[in-house]
Amino acid sequence: MEMKKHKIVCFGEVLWDIFPESQMRIGGAPFNVAYHLFKMGLDVSVISSVGNDGPGHELLQKIKNWEIPTEDIQVSEEHPTSTVIATVDKNNEAHYDIVENVAWDFIEVTPENQKSVETADALVFGTLATRNEKSKNALFQMLEISPYNVFDINLRAPYYDIRTINDLLHKTQLAKFNKAELRLVLNFLKKEYKTEQDSIRYLQEKFGIPEIIISKGSKGALYTDGDNFYLYPTIPVEVRDTVGSGDSFLAGFLSKRIGKGDSAHEIMAQAVSLGAFITSQEGACPEYTQEDFKKFKDAHPLSALNVSKW
Template identity: 80%
Template sequence: MEDKKYKAVCFGEVLWDIFPGEQRRIGGAPFNVAYHLFKMGLDVEMISSVGDDDLGRELLNKIKNWQISTDHIQITEEYPTSTVIASVDENNDAHYEIVENVAWDFIETTQENQKVLSTADALIFGTLAARNEKSKNTLFQLLEISSYNVFDINLREPYYDIRIINELLHKTQLAKFNKAELRMVLDFLKKEYKDEKDSIRFLQDKFNIREIIVSKGSKGALYAHEDHFYLYPTIPVEVKDTVGSGDSFLAGFLSKRLQKESSAHEIMAQAVSLGAFITSQEGACPEYTLEEFLGFKGRNELEALSF
């Protein structure tokens, strides 16, 4: 990392994922991104909310033990800490039953979270935190302060509204989709497209978004920056589970992207490597050191694919 320490702010859900027959694990896509950004050496703040209950206190203590800031995680007496019933199918894909009317549905706008955005290099958010009017309004206020808005589409049925996605895309500088989400959004917009490049250019033009990432599963990941397209393969690993792999990919991407002098190759190599590294371990936020990750990355050299 260079001398300047970059600051990222993640907005939205922080929660307990409860898997059958296992201990609960801290989750929520924005928090997963925050965890891995912190591991990559960035200064990270999480804007969220937990209940004034045992689960909330346990969650905050665990985050503090990781030495990640909880300064902007609000505590409410009105709503419980979020829990999600998670399951993993035979393909190691995760599925979630997400409880409504929980603490992060009611994130307040404060002078403190507005101030932290004024000095941040990026704001990372998804669609789920906009399912409730309260948190949605807070998010839209913070988007006006942030200079680099990163929208991880992360669609979770039935908690999304194409009108809100449309509004959020208009306020986005970098958007991340998986293949299914890209097709869904294009279908929502009634866009017929010839190929992937055509669909990405349509979104870039319609929403004035310079940068788009598309994660393509076994076919790798694509980064579009204006008129330039970069496709990178996946790193073959023994998959432990896929929970949080997309979040770690995004964190790896941003950890290099925020360094202005990083090349597209450096950015994508970091993203693909961190995604694979986390997929080879159990859980979205496994314990590891930066040195362990860099060792893995060094053993898996990547070259771009033609696209």
């Protein structure tokens, strides 16, 4: 008897990133996470919206060519497909000019996407899709029916406010921050930063969040599941592109975390390995197979002995 695949729903922006030299790539953090979850063998659904225009049709066709389901991606007659002007600095870090009043700002609640969330194992979301009241209200309705809410903080100035972040954190079972986002949120909450451990404890107690991830760039990643803290090192690679590396990290994490009974070491090893693998490729959603990733992971083993636990 074939085992049922686990399913994860990703809510929010799907768009075209336009890079220098007019290179266009599908982007949006929720979609990037969904892409890598699909590559890891999970069922995925993307709740978003594109315009009934050329870029929207092309975007949907490319997603279909990847064989990723598009049933929950709405087509708007009133708002255009999102395009984002992306620039890359000398440190290979991407910066984005995100145009407003695009299709994913107006995601609607439908019986179909409600069913997708109700039957899923987890719902992944960020802050960007809450910049418009329409999509924000849709997201909060989804959070009420999801069994496991994964908040990828992913702050994009100026499209966030502390009241919304506060409300989202109260509905979160797993939160992922980078170092800068952690300090920024603590500053919003008027909490002095002392140590990462103290900061995590504060967030857990204030919001009742069981699990928190802090991505620390070259210094690795920190994960806590209750009273246990695990600090994992990075895998040294030749950096081709940092776009989407955090999204692939989260996808790797969830591919082992959701319903499989894997240990914290197995979960974090998958997360760190997939993040490093994608950083060594070009683009947030490069073409690859599970076998490609397995070869990379086998060639860059992470020993539990190298993990700091306290």
